[in-house]
Amino acid sequence: MGDGRLSPPERAVTARVARLATVDASGSPHLVPIVFAIREDRIVTPIDHKPKRSMRLRRLDNVAAEPRVAVLFDSYDEDWSRLWWVRADGMATVLAFGGPGHAAAAELLADRYEQYRDHPITGPIIEIAVTRWASWAGA
């Protein structure tokens, strides 16, 4: 693969979608697809464009009860020698709209997703401080 020398965050950011795993208060895993931006060892992902208030709250509740989360970036190909994934383990905090860090995170997201240029993010943003990057790529 020509991009074998990318660092884990450099490779991760080539994906347009990732998946966020949280753990609820009962210890059960929860999993959602996310859009995201990365700057250095921080991943930001908005809580919005989701259909149900209950779903948004569940993710925020989970992060409040257990800040340890995992984010997976990967690419599938029928040629399995081209598979790769990057996993970020980290600690999540919630940036409230109007509070510290929200505007900068929203700008990072709008840089990557034009959908946010017409409809700015007015909901909370989860910020993940990555404590460990793990990665793998096919032969």
Place this chain on the structure above:
Amino acid sequence: MGDGRLSPPERAVTARVARLATVDASGSPHLVPIVFAIREDRIVTPIDHKPKRSMRLRRLDNVAAEPRVAVLFDSYDEDWSRLWWVRADGMATVLAFGGPGHAAAAELLADRYEQYRDHPITGPIIEIAVTRWASWAGA
């Protein structure tokens, strides 16, 4: 969307890759991409084609300590009205090679992935008994 009437498992099976969330003994989430097959309310996924023995063991250790897992199937599109996801929450067990259920699960996987026709699955297979299907699709 033309396939809006698919049931959650019918939609899930249109994906070629999914993501499996487990929880380790310390309560931290873990996340890997998986290939999979579905029959009724059972999802099967092999533990193999992974680079490191430690990675395989971690997933098996997690499932042994906490059988509750989540599997996410989704599709990304720059047109966000075409997004969809399906989540399966369930209880995982491990099918040992040569033990009950392994051959049938391996056959389901070989039906979907030609890679397994040349290289049959000789490692363990995780079987997830789905207790809840959740799904969402864009407007």
